[in-house]
Amino acid sequence: MKKFFIFSAMLLVLFTSLVLADVVYPRKETLYAGGGLWSPPSNWNPITPWNAVTGTVGLIYETLFGYNPLTDELIPWLAESGRWTSKNTFEIKLRRGVTWHDGTPFTAKDVKFTYELAKQIPEIYYSPIWTWLAKIDTPDDYTVVFTFSSPRYHEWTYNIYQTAILPQHIWSKRTKDEILSGANEKAIGTGPYLFETYSDDRMVYLRNENWWGNKVFGQPKPKRIVYLRVLSNNVALGMIMKGELDISNFFLPGVPTLKKTYSDIHTWFDKEPYMLSDNVAYLFINTTKKPLNDPNLRRAIAFAIDPSVIARTVFEGQVLPSNPVGFLPIKGWMKYYPENAVKQFGFKYDPKKARELLDKAGYKDINRDGFREAPDGSKFKVEIIVPFGWTDWMESIKIIASQLRAVGINAEAKFPDYSKYWEDLTTGKFDMAINNFGSQMTVSPWTMYNWVFNSQIASEMYNGNFGRYNNQKLFDLITQLNMTPMDDIASCKRIIEQIAEIHLKEMPAIPLWYNGMWFQASTQVWKNWPSEKSPYAYPVTWGGRWQTGGVLMLINLKQ
CATH class of the missing domain: 3.90.76.10 (Dipeptide-binding Protein; Domain 1)
Known part of the structure; x- marks a missing residue:
């Protein structure tokens, strides 16, 4: 009997998904979006925003x-x-x-x-x-x-x-378990959209006609938002071209070429880099492993890598190389930019300088096999990991490994599946790894530093500092920055100069390139998308980011 009920429930879910997928909403009232839904909708709990369906915070629930x-x-x-x-x-x-x-x-x-x-x-x-x-x-x-x-x-x-x-x-009537792990279906918030329905491949939001913000900001234009689960970048690209997807926050290869062919494809910039810079791809180095615990080797690695090649070839000019301290090129961060530390201790692609640093530190090819040995004469090889299937990062670390080999460092790119990548990253069982999970655009570069140099070093590091770099002076400076008023720009900058100096001398994590605020839109149904020429909103629909521009974008769209 139990198996019968389970089978019946599965049929009901399948039937509901098929029926919902066949529902046809008036096209001129409906916005189809993608790029932030990677699994079937099942959670609308703002207490666990990392698991919640995109739009839970921003469309249903709101922030101060x-x-x-x-x-x-x-x-x-x-x-x-x-x-x-x-x-x-x-x-x-x-x-x-x-x-x-x-x-x-x-x-x-x-x-x-x-x-x-x-x-x-x-x-x-x-x-x-x-x-x-x-x-x-x-x-x-x-x-x-x-x-x-x-x-x-x-x-x-x-x-x-x-x-x-x-x-x-x-919420005061809910148990602890319901608060921490409940799905919170049919969520009740104050926001511009209501929870309407969902299926295996989509979340459907219905406009809240009584939203308080209608009188303050204006009413969002789409009556419905259908957020689609699209699991292939190629499928998303085809949907954008056909006007079946109005906005995509995917990384889509081929956009520079398509922009020249299809007038209906909209991006932030009309030419390179096409995308805004949203987060920083860092190369984390495991400072607990020999010889990677040597800052001389880590600095040489920084000089040996040319991220401009990656930006130009892998990303087709859709991203920019990072500056030496990983500061996003946004107003809120650049006002604190530590130009003195960068001028004195910064790095750039310079393989000759990399070789000089390696020679000086005692890394020499003693056995003439083409690769340098450590100063104690021992052989060493470094592996760089990214998740299998993340094709842009896979191609990137192939280039990085090649560039390191060019200066005599034996390096190899490895592509474990995501679960193995995450396990090795968080438990410190890696040599070098690319990650950007906590380097996104925020109101202050403190958030980046607090992630890259997370002081809570433990056996498992889930939130940054994956290489377990331990420097109490640096940790104290980051705390001091946090406790300095943000409008005291001079004081904040003095502290950041000191943080940057330690970072650049020690180089436990190397900022390489800015991942883009991937944004492609179709103008076949909706128009007046934000752009460099009309920068009225940040064009993001990712989870937890609607309140940084997504809602304002909905308000300003036109037919």
Whole structure:
């Protein structure tokens, strides 16, 4: 009997998926999107945003602020304003007239509940805030006062446009297990779209006609958003060309060529690099392994690699090589750029310099086999890993391995499946590896440093510093940066100069190139997409990123 019910349930899911896939929505009312849905929709829980369907935060649930990386400005959202009233007190005034999707008024109690829930349940991802947040007061229904024991200005600014606010009247009735691991189907938020339906290959959002933001920002133009699960870049490319996909946040090879042929394909720039720079591909080096624990070898590796070849050939000119410190070329980061450290200790592709550094450090080809031995005379070989199937990165590390061999370092590119790659990366069983999971565009370069040089070194490193570089002075400087007001640019820059100097001298992780804010759109149905000429919004639909431009893009689209 149990098998019968399981079989019946599977048939029902299949039938529902087939029926939903056959539903035809009015094309001029519907936006079809892709690039941020990699598995069948099954989770809409903002407490686990890494598992939640893209749009859960941003379309259904909202944050206190948004952030515009193009102008480096926080956008008042659920909050009408926010300001530091003292060194350790931040006061937020909330918008009036906001309601949850079920009609319940949104108030300061919801904000207080959202943050205090993480105090009660330490497993919640943002619970560490309570190591430096002392208390929350709500003097009235539309005022929230956060008092900090040790204010962390950069981290807090990032938090207020990342943490989704929860409805107290719903979530206060849930068990710990439901909060931490519940699917939260038919989610109730305050956002511009409602949970409508889903199937194996799509999530369908219906416009919230009563959204409070209609009067503030304007109404989003698409009545529905159908977010598609497209598992092949080639399929996505064909769908964009045929107008079956309105916006793609995939990396699509061939875009530079197609731009010259199809006038309906839209990108941010009309010519190279076509894409905005969104995150940094780092080469992490395992500093616990000999001879990779030698900073002289690591610096030589940095001089031996030419990322411009990778940008030009592998990515067809759609990305740019990184600067020596991995700073994204956005206003919010470049105002802190440590040009003095870069000038004195920076690196660029220079194989002659790489060979000189290796010779000076004692790495010489003693046995004349074409590869250098370590200073103690021992042979060594390094492997560079990326996940199998990630074709752009696979081709990239082939080039890197070749460039290292050209200066006498025995290097080989390896392509384990993703699970093996992740296991080796997080447990430190690798030599060198490419990763970019925490280097994305944010309000402050502190987030990048906090990831690249994560000080919480443990047997398993899931959040950066995969090479386990240990330098307490550096960790203290990153903490000092966090505790320096962001508008004190001179002080922040002085600290970053010191961080950059250590980074460039020690080189435990090498910034190589900027992965793009992959953005291709079709103008066959929807027009007025953002671009270099009309930079009204950052064109992103990835999970957890709608509040950094995606919603504003929906508001400004035209037929």
